[in-house]
Amino acid sequence: MSISPGFTTEQIREFVHRYELTPYGQKAFWLEGQGVSYDRLRRWRSAVFDGDLDRGLIPRDGGVVTVPPEKRTSIERQRARERSAQEEEVARLNARVHELEQTNDALGKAIGLLHQMSEQEPGTNPTTVAPLDSSTPRPTSSDD
Numbered sequence: 001m002s003i004s005p006g007f008t009t010e011q012i013r014e015f016v017h018r019y020e021l022t023p024y025g026q027k028a029f030w031l032e033g034q035g036v037s038y039d040r041l042r043r044w045r046s047a048v049f050d051g052d053l054d055r056g057l058i059p060r061d062g063g064v065v066t067v068p069p070e071k072r073t074s075i076e077r078q079r080a081r082e083r084s085a086q087e088e089e090v091a092r093l094n095a096r097v098h099e100l101e102q103t104n105d106a107l108g109k110a111i112g113l114l115h116q117m118s119e120q121e122p123g124t125n126p127t128t129v130a131p132l133d134s135s136t137p138r139p140t141s142s143d144d
Contacts (some may be wrong), residue, residue, distance in 0.1 A: 009053050016041070016048045020076055049075065 007015075015034070019041060031041060047053040049071075089100045 012044050013048055013053060017076065017079060019045075105115050 015036070019027060019031065028038075031038060044053075
């Protein structure tokens with residue numbers, strides 16, 4: 001059984017974190033615009049901040065969020081650091097992929113040129129005539 005059918009754990013986590021980042025005084029308006037009830041959000045927050053979301057546990061109704069606001073802020077900062085590190089890693093890997101694609105293109109062109117050069121060469125090696133051997137005596141025309 002899922003904490004909320006139709007939502008993945010990542011979607012729930014992202015929703016809770018967006019709610020937490022919404023400025024004070026605008027949270028109810030933002031939540032209303034998302035079409036999610038406060039009771040559902042409360043269950044999601046509890047699951048996210050208590051670590052139950054990743055384990056697939058459904059929080060009991062009637063409980064309060066046990067994580068104090070300072071801890072939530074700490075969790076948000078940690079998450080922001082992790083997200084930043086992940087974005088940097090993705091950027092680094094994308095740059096590497098681009099570099100490898102360019103290398104692959106260059107190698108493909110080089111191989112194509114080698115094929116063109118081999119097609120232009122003669123099919124068989126020409127045979128060369130060996131020079132006359134100077135050690136063989138030549139007939140002379142003076143037979144007197």
